């Protein structure tokens with residue numbers, strides 16, 4: 299037997315306010331992390347904050363403002379210019395998980411978000427580390 303959830307995760311999680319808080323907290327961590335800060339081209343992270351907030355609102359079933367402003371997300375393509383290896387992915391996911399855990403969410407909502415961020419952040423890896431001396435080629 300399966301349970302049907304009524305309402306989008308966007309609504310169940312608390313709507314726009316929740317996602318604004320989540321991404322604000324996430325980028326506060328990014329600003330203090332030298333590994334990640336180096337990846338972001340702009341000094342001012344407010345544009346990046348707004349884009350990620352609108353994307354997540356859209357992804358989880360809220361208003362489609364992100365695509366009205368930015369078009370199709372094509373996230374892997376949009377991340378290609380930024381060097382994202384395992385270290386950057388792990389830092390990103392660590393900060394996002396901390397930001398999720400700072401919200402007072404129901405366990406099922408928390409798990410849906412963390413599972414998604416885990417998969418999505420892995421998919422964004424686009425650079426391999428340079429081979430070590432003991433690994434020819």
Ligand code: HEM
Pocket residue numbers: 334337338339340345346349350353368373376377380382386387390391415418419420422423
């Ligand atoms: C894996 C580690 C990741 C790193 C290091 C990273 C880094 C970046 C950087 C440097 C930008 C450009 C900043 C800007 O928009 O001004 C960006 C944009 C963006 N990222 Fe990530 N990102 C990561 C993972 C993710 C994941 C997992 C998602 C989605 C769940 C995501 C969603 C976005 C979105 C929506 C934008 C704005 C795209 C646009 O409209 O131009 N990123 N990211």
